[in-house]
Amino acid sequence: MPRMRKSASAAVLTTALVGVAALIAFAQESHRPLRSNGGDELPAPTEPTAFAGYTGAPEFSVVPRTDALTFYPCTACHSSLPQNPRPRLLAAAPHPAALPHGAGRFWCLDCHQLRDRDQLQLLSGTSVGFDASHEVCGQCHFRQHKDWHFGAHGKRVANWQGERQIYNCTHCHDPHDPATKPRQANPPPPVRAGLEPMPRHGKAHDDKPRWERAK
Amino acid sequence: MTSQPPEGHDAAGKQEQGIDQYRRRFLVGLAKAGAAGGAVVASAAAVTSAPAQGAWGGSTLREMLGDFFQEQYTRMTPAEIEAALARIERKAKRKFGVDISCEDTPPLPGVVYGYALNISRCKGYRDCVDACVKENNLGRDSQVQYIRVLQMDNGTMNLERSEHYYDPATVPVEGKFYLPVQCMQCDNPPCVKACPVEATWQEPDGIVAIDYDWCIGCRYCMDACPYGARHFNWTEPQIPPDQLNRQTNYLGNRPRPKGVVEKCHFCTQRTRKGLQPACQDACPTGARIFGNLLDPNSEIRWVLANKKVFRLKEELGTEPKFWYFTD
Numbered sequence: 001m002p003r004m005r006k007s008a009s010a011a012v013l014t015t016a017l018v019g020v021a022a023l024i025a026f027a028q029e030s031h032r033p034l035r036s037n038g039g040d041e042l043p044a045p046t047e048p049t050a051f052a053g054y055t056g057a058p059e060f061s062v063v064p065r066t067d068a069l070t071f072y073p074c075t076a077c078h079s080s081l082p083q084n085p086r087p088r089l090l091a092a093a094p095h096p097a098a099l100p101h102g103a104g105r106f107w108c109l110d111c112h113q114l115r116d117r118d119q120l121q122l123l124s125g126t127s128v129g130f131d132a133s134h135e136v137c138g139q140c141h142f143r144q145h146k147d148w149h150f151g152a153h154g155k156r157v158a159n160w161q162g163e164r165q166i167y168n169c170t171h172c173h174d175p176h177d178p179a180t181k182p183r184q185a186n187p188p189p190p191v192r193a194g195l196e197p198m199p200r201h202g203k204a205h206d207d208k209p210r211w212e213r214a215k
Numbered sequence: 216m217t218s219q220p221p222e223g224h225d226a227a228g229k230q231e232q233g234i235d236q237y238r239r240r241f242l243v244g245l246a247k248a249g250a251a252g253g254a255v256v257a258s259a260a261a262v263t264s265a266p267a268q269g270a271w272g273g274s275t276l277r278e279m280l281g282d283f284f285q286e287q288y289t290r291m292t293p294a295e296i297e298a299a300l301a302r303i304e305r306k307a308k309r310k311f312g313v314d315i316s317c318e319d320t321p322p323l324p325g326v327v328y329g330y331a332l333n334i335s336r337c338k339g340y341r342d343c344v345d346a347c348v349k350e351n352n353l354g355r356d357s358q359v360q361y362i363r364v365l366q367m368d369n370g371t372m373n374l375e376r377s378e379h380y381y382d383p384a385t386v387p388v389e390g391k392f393y394l395p396v397q398c399m400q401c402d403n404p405p406c407v408k409a410c411p412v413e414a415t416w417q418e419p420d421g422i423v424a425i426d427y428d429w430c431i432g433c434r435y436c437m438d439a440c441p442y443g444a445r446h447f448n449w450t451e452p453q454i455p456p457d458q459l460n461r462q463t464n465y466l467g468n469r470p471r472p473k474g475v476v477e478k479c480h481f482c483t484q485r486t487r488k489g490l491q492p493a494c495q496d497a498c499p500t501g502a503r504i505f506g507n508l509l510d511p512n513s514e515i516r517w518v519l520a521n522k523k524v525f526r527l528k529e530e531l532g533t534e535p536k537f538w539y540f541t542d
Binding site: 143152153156158160161167172182184186187189191192 | 333338339340341342344345356357358360363379380381382383384385386387449486489490491495496498499500501504505506507510512513514515517518521522540542
């Protein structure tokens with residue numbers, strides 16, 4: 001009995017081994033290196049496709065920006081200046097003295113095109129004009145960029161229907177220091193003629209409810 | 216100054232003619248006679264008083280009677296509206312010395328206006344308030360302002376603890392947010408139900424309009440409005456004539472009499488011509504989004520579909536067409 005059992009188990013083992021060997025052979029047969037999957041020619045990376053907007057976003061045009069730029073075109077000076085891509089402190093007058101945007105992570109040429117100073121550049125190296133600066137901003141601020149495309153961020157000019165023209169990011173945000181600064185508000189509403197201004201700026205109630213004040 | 220109505224005798228003979236019509240004709244005749252008589256008085260008074268302050272407070276008796284018998288806006292015939300607009304223009308000329316144009320702009324077909332306001336963008340600058348006052352010919356020293364910007368503590372939504380007389384050196388103040396409140400143009404407006412004389416009603420484009428000449432100043436609507444959006448002008452609006460907005464509209468920003476209720480009308484004089492309301496135009500942060508709720512491609516529809524929106528006091532069932540949202 002023990003001998004018989006031994007020969008049976010050996011038979012099972014042999015069958016399993018043959019099966020595994022066949023599987024390996026099949027896998028080796030079907031496996032091809034990754035490169036050879038696409039044919040004989042090597043992959044040729046093309047120019048990355050430019051962002052073409054969101055599907056369903058209403059048509060728009062952007063208010064031109066270049067007319068409002070004081071020192072534009074930049075090539076008026078930069079065509080005669082040597083190109084120096086090395087990050088350094090720029091003390092010359094037309095350039096912003098500080099670059100709070102990105103808290104020190106940025107250098108001019110992250111957004112400005114080195115080869116053509118009248119252009120901005122995307123991270124892919126593609127040149128875009130100053131009027132399309134929203135494409136530069138949208139690379140990081142994609143949520144705002146999407147809202148802006150659909151009209152939830154930014155501002156539409158003049159009309160609520162018909163041709164849609166919207167302001168560019170840089171109309172409201174200084175690209176070198178984009179956070180909006182606190183400023184003085186317009187005066188508060190006047191009180192009715194003959195009345196004194198309301199005490200405590202019109203706050204009739206205490207800040208805390210009674211049960212919290214009692215503590 | 217007794218005068219017989221021109222066709223008074225015939226009218227009295229006809230039984231089928233209503234007494235109202237008879238009375239109206241009598242008064243029109245009286246007005247004509249009064250105008251002729253008033254002209255004599257006016258020419259005499261012009262010697263001593265300023266031309267703007269002639270007889271009848273610068274007006275003729277006929278003009279005053281025209282004001283008195285002016286119908287409610289929705290019941291006026293086109294000719295009567297024309298006459299009313301011309302009277303408004305003449306009155307403004309007398310009062311401010313400038314030529315204004317008052318129009319009756321009809322609502323656009325297929326349009327219901329809606330407003331969305333981004334409270335994470337609003338910084339409390341009150342630029343919208345300033346633009347609204349100038350656009351809508353509100354008195355410069357009166358307390359009437361259609362937009363009320365409330366300063367609220369972060370994380371709270373208690374309107375009673377809001378402050379709209381805030382005046383710090385700079386805004387926004389740390390730990391506060393700003394909630395501008397104006398007329399919500401409710402779809403189920405309680406103010407319209409409260410008005411005892413039908414001086415306020417809902418236009419086909421959703422704007423809750425007021426006929427300032429029909430309002431009796433009872434202020435029931437102010438009590439009915441849960442948003443405090445209606446305002447009573449206690450004083451004659453004081454506007455420097457050179458700052459008067461001359462593009463006016465009957466239901467919108469025309470110079471209004473003292474002692475009636477006013478409110479935001481989504482800048483009828485602008486929006487019915489396709490322009491943005493003045494508050495949207497003035498907002499420096501782009502927090503305000505205005506548009507047509509019936510247009511599925513409009514910006515406001517995208518905001519309503521894709522942003523977290525809420526309405527003030529929604530539980531009251533007033534169905535405001537003014538939404539607030541956050542980024």
